[in-house]
Amino acid sequence: MQIKDPLRIEVxxxxxxxxxxxxxxxxxxxxxxxxxxxxxxDFLTFPRSAVKPxxxxxxxxxxxxxxxxxSTAELAMACSSHGAEPAHLRVVxxxxxxxxxxxxxxxxxxxxxxxxESAHDxxxxxxxxxxxxxxxxxxxxxxxxxxRQRQFDLKGYIQPDHPIQKEIRSILEYMMELDLKDxxxxxxxxxxxTWGVPLRAIARGIARFSTGDxxxxxxxxxxxxxxxxxVTEPYFVAGTDRHCTRVMKAFGGTVVCKTGAEGVFAAGVPxxxxxxxxxxxxxxxxxxxxxxxxxxxxxxxxxxxPDFTIEQPLYNRNQWMIGSVRPLV
Amino acid sequence: MQIKDPLRIEVxxxxxxxxxxxxxxxxxxxxxxxxxxxxxxDFLTFPRSAVKPxxxxxxxxxxxxxxxxxSTAELAMACSSHGAEPAHLRVVxxxxxxxxxxxxxxxxxxxxxxxxESAHDxxxxxxxxxxxxxxxxxxxxxxxxxxRQRQFDLKGYIQPDHPIQKEIRSILEYMMELDLKDxxxxxxxxxxxTWGVPLRAIARGIARFSTGDxxxxxxxxxxxxxxxxxVTEPYFVAGTDRHCTRVMKAFGGTVVCKTGAEGVFAAGVPxxxxxxxxxxxxxxxxxxxxxxxxxxxxxxxxxxxPDFTIEQPLYNRNQWMIGSVRPLV
Numbered sequence: 001m002q003i004k005d006p007l008r009i010e011v012x013x014x015x016x017x018x019x020x021x022x023x024x025x026x027x028x029x030x031x032x033x034x035x036x037x038x039x040x041x042d043f044l045t046f047p048r049s050a051v052k053p054x055x056x057x058x059x060x061x062x063x064x065x066x067x068x069x070x071s072t073a074e075l076a077m078a079c080s081s082h083g084a085e086p087a088h089l090r091v092v093x094x095x096x097x098x099x100x101x102x103x104x105x106x107x108x109x110x111x112x113x114x115x116x117e118s119a120h121d122x123x124x125x126x127x128x129x130x131x132x133x134x135x136x137x138x139x140x141x142x143x144x145x146x147x148r149q150r151q152f153d154l155k156g157y158i159q160p161d162h163p164i165q166k167e168i169r170s171i172l173e174y175m176m177e178l179d180l181k182d183x184x185x186x187x188x189x190x191x192x193x194t195w196g197v198p199l200r201a202i203a204r205g206i207a208r209f210s211t212g213d214x215x216x217x218x219x220x221x222x223x224x225x226x227x228x229x230x231v232t233e234p235y236f237v238a239g240t241d242r243h244c245t246r247v248m249k250a251f252g253g254t255v256v257c258k259t260g261a262e263g264v265f266a267a268g269v270p271x272x273x274x275x276x277x278x279x280x281x282x283x284x285x286x287x288x289x290x291x292x293x294x295x296x297x298x299x300x301x302x303x304x305x306p307d308f309t310i311e312q313p314l315y316n317r318n319q320w321m322i323g324s325v326r327p328l329v
Numbered sequence: 330m331q332i333k334d335p336l337r338i339e340v341x342x343x344x345x346x347x348x349x350x351x352x353x354x355x356x357x358x359x360x361x362x363x364x365x366x367x368x369x370x371d372f373l374t375f376p377r378s379a380v381k382p383x384x385x386x387x388x389x390x391x392x393x394x395x396x397x398x399x400s401t402a403e404l405a406m407a408c409s410s411h412g413a414e415p416a417h418l419r420v421v422x423x424x425x426x427x428x429x430x431x432x433x434x435x436x437x438x439x440x441x442x443x444x445x446e447s448a449h450d451x452x453x454x455x456x457x458x459x460x461x462x463x464x465x466x467x468x469x470x471x472x473x474x475x476x477r478q479r480q481f482d483l484k485g486y487i488q489p490d491h492p493i494q495k496e497i498r499s500i501l502e503y504m505m506e507l508d509l510k511d512x513x514x515x516x517x518x519x520x521x522x523t524w525g526v527p528l529r530a531i532a533r534g535i536a537r538f539s540t541g542d543x544x545x546x547x548x549x550x551x552x553x554x555x556x557x558x559x560v561t562e563p564y565f566v567a568g569t570d571r572h573c574t575r576v577m578k579a580f581g582g583t584v585v586c587k588t589g590a591e592g593v594f595a596a597g598v599p600x601x602x603x604x605x606x607x608x609x610x611x612x613x614x615x616x617x618x619x620x621x622x623x624x625x626x627x628x629x630x631x632x633x634x635p636d637f638t639i640e641q642p643l644y645n646r647n648q649w650m651i652g653s654v655r656p657l658v
Contacts, residue, residue, distance in 0.1 A: 011591070011612060013375055013515035013516070014515030014516060015513075016373065016375075016513040017373070018591055019591050019592065019610065019612030020610050022611075044346070046342055046345075046347050108646060108647075109648070111646050112449070116441070119448075119452075120449070120452035123449035123452035124452045124455060134646055184344075184345040186342035186343030186344075186347070186651065186652065187645060187651040188651075189645045190646055191645060191646065191647050191649065194342075196343075196345055196347075262340070262348050282348055282613060282616070283347065283613075284611060284613060316438065316516060316517065316520060317438030317440050317518050317520065318438035318520050319438070320520065322515065322516040322517075322518075323515065
């Protein structure tokens with residue numbers, strides 16, 4: 001197996017290349033064996049939200065999911081970067097209520113809904129965003145649920161030395177087979193720690209998550225539940241016009257995937273026993289999205305939706321198609 | 330003079346590099362002589378909105394500016410990519426009225442104000458965006474003004490074969506000393522043609538615009554008026570928290586600059602006789618902004634505002650500073 005050059009994703013305008021992205025990517029099996037690679041397969045990557053599915057595992061291991069009778073949509077939202085569309089907010093709100101918390105307990109900070117129409121509806125209603133609208137509020141409600149189950153103090157659950165973040169770090173270490181003690185640490189958009197890891201470790205982690213290989217029975221079961229929730233309710237993992245949702249729908253449950261800020265994607269193809277991790281060197285989302293579609297095609301995953309394309313059209317302000325984003329051939 | 334490697338702009342999180350941008354850039358004098366260069370100084374670049382100041386020149390040459398008694402703010406807005414803040418809309422509206430046009434005559438298409446707060450205010454008022462809110466509505470009002478002056482049919486003024494766009498093409502050819510006949514053509518976000526040109530030609534064009542060198546007396550005067558309008562009213566060239574506005578303010582009139590979509594910047598430093606053109610290869614704005622600040626420092630332009638920094642801080646959803654964007658040293 002030979003590592004290829006970084007994937008090149010080009011932005012076309014009028015048939016000419018306007019911009020160019022480099023993407024590092026790697027495909028491994030659950031043992032970490034590299035099946036395909038492009039660029040620096042050990043690129044130091046802050047996985048950001050791409051490991052949310054792994055961060056949700058303790059919810060199930062701890063018995064919290066059972067005790068609080070979490071729904072499939074809630075499990076999907078524990079792994080989500082959602083658009084704060086009305087249905088997203090309803091799910092998180094009722095979940096928060098069931099665990100005896102309120103939006104003020106969320107320490108993720110607030111921002112306007114990333115789903116533009118929902119942001120404008122919020123403004124139109126004369127309201128302003130609260131922590132509930134943060135794209136990470138599902139994951140954070142998961143943290144609060146785990147804290148309830150473990151009877152931890154809720155306050156400061158985002159801090160690296162809080163037992164919640166220690167448990168999250170442990171599950172990442174277990175799934176990626178890494179020691180994060182000396183890993184570079186940054187603070188994520190939602191204020192929890194994020195550790196820089198080699199891209200290959202993310203691929204291995206998501207491969208293990210997707211296949212259940214090399215995990216304890218309990219971990220296998222937890223991963224299976226989360227995977228099943230994500231592909232059953234892909235809308236609750238992201239939302240309208242979002243790539244995670246689009247891909248999971250188009251591949252009819254045979255692909256599980258999660259994006260992270262700064263051009264990261266982690267995806268698993270259970271039936272092929274593979275995990276995919278990629279990072280657009282420049283951190284752009286469009287490059288990561290097109291690269292993921294390209295790699296899924298490359299490894300032989302096939303969309304059930306015949307309209308699914310790797311290339312993404314670009315439209316201007318009059319809705320004319322003026323270009324596209326596609327892999328450079 | 331030796332061409333250096335492309336500028337590297339890094340995104341730091343927790344002190345570690347998370348993402349990396351490559352920027353091609355060139356500094357020339359008005360004759361096109363290269364003073365400094367990084368990467369591919371002839372990188373094929375769609376200048377997009379970065380050449381709006383050049384596209385505004387015919388407004389003055391034609392006598393339209395005089396006939397319609399255009400204000401300084403209106404001249405600045407002819408060169409703008411504005412945020413559709415209330416003051417921007419007031420200027421464009423009254424200008425449209427004065428030339429006997431209305432917002433419906435604008436063929437740029439509509440989008441929500443790029444200034445986020447103004448977008449939310451618009452929604453809060455129960456309204457929806459129209460062409461007036463398009464960041465290019467100032468430039469397009471300039472086109473309509475020119476069409477009035479020339480007594481052209483307004484309809485279709487965005488089409489490549491309309492006499493307005495032919496005149497715009499001619500002025501670009503004159504200023505950049507290029508023949509655009511066989512240049513790659515794309516369609517811009519606002520639906521007018523945009524031609525791919527070597528980065529160096531953009532630098533030369535903006536150097537000539539900034540210094541007036543090698544131009545006819547009429548062109549010199551037109552450029553001087555526009556330059557003066559831009560640095561006198563930098564808020565009307567972009568808006569709140571925008572890099573064009575920030576730079577022109579910070580350099581107290583000694584730098585004139587204009588950004589373009591997909592990571593482009595054109596800037597002039599009249600007193601040094603220089604033009605700068607740069608293109609982030611991946612099309613990201615943050616890379617282009619930091620690269621411009623870096624190059625201005627490099628060529629010896631000095632900000633009057635002591636708080637102006639090259640490095641840009643990054644904040645998360647709790648407003649914690651979690652990283653920055655800066656040139657790689």
